[in-house]
Amino acid sequence: MFYYKSSKLIILCIFGCLISTSLPTEAAELPEPDPSEIFAPLLLPDAPSAYRSGDGTPGPMAWKNQTDYRIHVQILPEKHLLNGQEEIRYQNNSPSTLPVLWVQLDQNIYKPDARAAFASQWHFPDHTAGMIIQSVTVSDLKGQKHPVQFQISDTRLQIVLPTALKAHSDIRIQINWSYTIPGSWGGRTAVSQSRNGEIYEIAQFYPRMAVFDDIRGWDTLPYLGDEFYLDYGNIDYDITVPDNFIVAASGVLLNEKDVLSLHEQERLQAARQSEKRVLIRTQSDVENSSHQISVKTKTWHFLMQNTRDVAFVTSAALLWDAAKLDLPPISPALGRPVEARLAMSVYPVEGVGPRAWDRSTEYVKHTIEYFSHDWYMYPWSNAINVGGHGAAMEYPGIVFDGMNDRDAKLFWITTHELGHSWFPMIVGSNERRNGFMDEGFNTFIDSLASLHFNKGEFAPKHDSEYAPYTGKPADDIVKVLMDPVYQPIITPSNQGGKGERHAIPYFKAAYGLELLRSQIIGPERFDRAFRHYIEVWAYRHPTPSDFFRLINSDTGEDLSWFWRGWYLKTWSPDYAIGDVKYTLDGKLKITILNKGWLPLPVDVLAKWTDGTTTLVRIPTEVWSRGNRYTLEIQSSSRISSIIIDPGHEIPDIDRINNIFTDKYQSEN
Template structure:
């Protein structure tokens, strides 16, 4: 989702060589309760900092001690067959779906729960109550009107049922409970009014050549039943989502002059595209550069044509948690091939080359605007695939429309006015969500840092990689000050008591700027882990493993913490506690520099104090009068025994200056005491003549 402080500079600076090789065997002492509120003069408590940590999710047959899915791990499955029709003049969407829901859990289900996110636009919704200013300025709709719900028996006969609707949720009571390893099939019919631009993620946006319909959260979707809470039915308050996986086969009927681009593979090109469009699409499948499939002349012609009836566009997306689409007569369309192995878009169809695509109105045309969008799409998908996990779907689409900056599997909604670095950053960020949470299906509604933070971290690395760093470092100026060093940028956040810890549930309205935490702090935490604690080699291998074992499953924060520890070979409880469960920060001071017997040739000792509750590894740099520089890493475990540490160096030239964290690699919240220059050593008797 848009509105992020991307990992501005953290992943774009060269990594400190010494820290990349650092191994921290953290010394744990007896478990201790959280410390009482004490004044800063009393100092950090090692017994608390290094105590073992009890993770919220227990180890059991479903979730293993090493952070991987357990031998009996399960998740349920929901397959959809959807037909929707868009009445463009009336801004009305009508739909019918058949859901096949399989209960893979060990529980017998008496009810089913579905999500009706369009109900947030109702005047009486909880979301409207939580955000009164937004709805007061724009008005309301009647939300999603459920016309009929029917269960299907073994012979396909419909049995009508009366659902119970509660805000943005719908419950279906089952006349026969759904046993483990059983399947239920049912149909739902509905309609709703598509909001105007104020709808945000699902909106109608005017453009020079007609309205653009960005359609998301448009069908009743199964809630998740999991091993943590049973049915997870947190109401939709305008945040994010939590969904199960399945195949989605959907058709969209629109006026005949409309283009529809949606998640997944288009199955009926011959029915909806002209011969010229099919020819251009075939060229795009072989091209590294974008090929225009619909150009400005095409859409200006289409926008002035009276629609003669309708056309139905047929899409299929396998193993996905959701789909979305855009429909309009006003969209240019270009595409290029993705350099990835072909995938079959649907059963019984031959594999075809995959495509990076962009659709946008004439307002988006420009050499540093949407003319480059597909270049950015192509880079993002290929880079993330090679770095972390292969992209699984047939297409990746960037839409230039209202500008909600919102992600759905295979398609993202960005702004037609986005330009220059902003367009690259938002495109890369939203497409990065294809990995978190579209592939790794974490619970966004409860643990926002697991999608926004993880994604912000990987797309900051993509910014450095693209075109020799053309748009690096990633930034958007949202979190002042932008000093050019992330360790300094985040200090303001770490020092401000208004912010809630990262582990605070996303369903709880937070204090301060949510994005400062779930985007910036969460992403920067991974950068600290990668560059300062584990090193890139250990971190990257563990992070790839995390993605691979939790692909199309539902990990918790506890699973992530355990897997990273197990794979990396470190007890990181001190880091998880300080950065995720509490709002702690590092704070070091260089107190004194002394020579042995007052003679620098006999040795030098440097006294360092730890004043912070998050003792990250820190670099000590010592510059001698002869110009030589010594650098060493002070590891975290030295602080398990107390808050003072003495470093002793060999004798030699007098010290000109010593400093802690000279590269600003960690967020030391008080740098005023990080450097020291000693008094000159006394002159020897011989030198006085």
């Protein structure tokens, strides 16, 4: 109950304080609400099938393809060049035969003729040549490698197979590639300068198999900056860098003794037993090694299992600290050793400070442990926070934040990016199409973490850079509900939203979950259903239809009216007080008018002149019969005032007509 009562405040504060501060445009006036349309049966986009059940869970014939990688990359700092070779084992578990395969080449977004240069919100001050593909081969049954035809189309690579890949069979593909690493303007893969040298934040760096699923077959949207959609598998990879660099990366470091000094090994072992951070690489270590001229290299070997991606950071300029995660050992059933798990941070000297990155590992530890306890167990060995140029971007096991982040901002960004470990790294929704299923769901859970951490040290979560907190967060979202520039939540991410990009997929989506939890369903039923959703869709690919159906089924509610109004439309609630009369038998009759197309449950408070109050909740079902409802209350005193939604629990778009004061008439 503690989390329930306070979470509402936090989520709405996040929303209200991060939306644009410009005044909303007058919304187009809607006709009078039509109950037959509001409460009509809802036909969801993706119909139930043998692969997806009517209760929102995977169906009896559900399948998913698997992609395993063995990757070798080398960073050449003098050229800002990444060279790579990989072998992909692609397992076709679908019932379809595949004559071609599709691979994502995200680095091509930086080419001057990329579609993103014309169609994306991302604008780069410079360009690269993108991924240079040197060769593509496939192995036959005898292990012999044969060149294959391939064609590059923007950020996609199509491989034409000499023999189609049959259902329930696999293939091995080999790709050699290279690319120039962008400067800090590259964002999600970049090299940036710090006081003690360059920091290479490397993500989306290898050719990655596109997803073939039961919804669309190959999902080959070009990369316009809207993150990614990937299958799961095991990634075994090594990274060769100058020998004075360290590497922090997704997964388990397999060759500690080869790449760490004896002191670093001892400190790392101490961190595995420590609740507080242990410095593995200190500022003195950084300053002694970063200015040395290195002519030798080291190769760091990592393994990440049951993951959709990996990423890493490497530099001579990084401090490194860690502490243990208080979680159960990793299950041997998943093919991994039982070992202590670590919360870690790497950052340059610019991040040092008691109000800055000295606390990062504390934040990492809290986030992973808290979400593991409340929602679903964190599955991987380590969780790493990187202080770099400030991409604010997430990958399995590692996130990239800003070296200059401080205080509440560092806590909030750390929690949010690590929260993405659950959405979409564990629950593998399609970010390029349904961004609200990762950003909105994650915003919802990481808002609760702000309340939970250190007795609310950084609660409620908001950002005064955009707007001050009004104290009535349900009112803040009205700016968006009233502004016609904003599209429905369900609008595909790849179409590009209008208006301020955070308002809809992040904060309206998060607030929708809070409305469900606190106003429509209740925390006990909602939390149980939400945990079930994570559990059954872990390492799978849910759609919005799956989520809507599961919440309906698990909570025992037909929420068609809410999915339609909040997600598929841009409807909003609007109530008003009509007539107020006394009857001859001493009852007070209050006529409540529904003027909005999203009739949320609403409280009506009657205050009497003798100081007593009466609170009545009107359920949504009332409005299926019309837009007027007369509430009868037995009275023993004269009415003082009547207020609709006295606690500002719902985003009523016009509160002027929500209050009646000191006016009544007797009914003849």
